[in-house]
Amino acid sequence: MEEHVNESKRPRTARELRKAKEAEEERKRRKEGSFNKVSETEVSGESLSAPSEEEAYQVSYEEQSQEELHTDYAVDSSSDEGEESIDDENYSLGATNIADLEELQTELEKWKRQAEENKEQLLRARADYENFRRRSRKDQEDAVKYGATSLVESLLPVLDNLERALAVDESTSESNVLRQGVDMVYRQLLQSLTEKGLSVIEAEGKEFNPHEHTAVMQEEAEGVGAGMVIEELQKGYRFKERILRPAMVKVSY
Structure with missing residues (x-):
């Protein structure tokens, strides 16, 4: 009802x-x-x-x-x-x-895009971190390997002066004794530096290399092709794989 x-x-x-x-x-x-x-x-x-x-x-x-x-x-x-x-x-x-x-579908797509962006950022950050680790490791190795570079480089003028002293022609007995002493010091110093990684850059008779040689003079030479080192004016040195000082040379043209 x-x-x-x-x-x-x-x-x-x-x-x-x-x-x-x-x-x-x-x-x-x-x-x-x-x-x-x-x-x-x-x-x-x-x-x-x-x-x-x-x-x-x-x-x-x-x-x-x-x-x-x-x-x-x-x-x-x-x-x-x-x-x-x-x-x-x-x-x-x-x-x-x-x-x-x-x-919900729109929200899901939004979070999918956000997840992809986060993944890409993570991959980039991981790659940057790996590059940083490699650079840091290489810097540490170079620091150990080339730690004595500045010391060796500071001794190069000493070698130059010893070489000049040995180049003086003295016929007296006293000068011969002095020359022998200088030669002994020179060889001992050169040997010690060589053991640490120092090496002489070969120049005379070699093709001119702008990374290892510095041309200060040019001269025409018979029987020698252009671009060849015909005389070494100052020795160049290499410390392990690094060029400490390029050789000063005279080049043919």
Whole structure:
């Protein structure tokens, strides 16, 4: 009963109102038809008495059927509206789910891109770190290997002076003794430096090499091709793989 009252208070749609109106008109037509039949009977004199029980029962049965039809229609309308409401709710829920799915897909793509960027940054950082380690290791090796470079380089003028002293031609016995002493010092110093990694750059008779030779003079020489070192003016030295001082030379043209 409570559900029926609530259904009667619920706003009706245009289709429900139209069907209810048609049912009401049909019920009125049936009543008018029944009333006309009774009136015609009274006028014709066939019967001046009240409608028989059968006729009254027929009218009551028709009214009851009409009311049941109206009730069934209201129930059907309510059922249709309930189904429509469920369909609308399902459609709204489906649309919401699709929107949420699209939003999640967009968020997923965003995090995928972020993950790729983080991976690339990690790879670059790892490569930079490996390069730094190699450079640091090489710098340490060079520091150990060439740590005495400045010391050896500072002793080169000493070798030069000793060589000049040995180049002086003295015929006296005293000068010979002095020369022998200088030569001994020179050889001992050169040997010590050679053991540390010092080596003399070969120049005379070699093809001119701008990395190892410094040309200070050019001179034409018979039987010698152009670009050849014809005289060494000052020795050049190499410390291990590094050039400490290029040789000063005279080059042919």
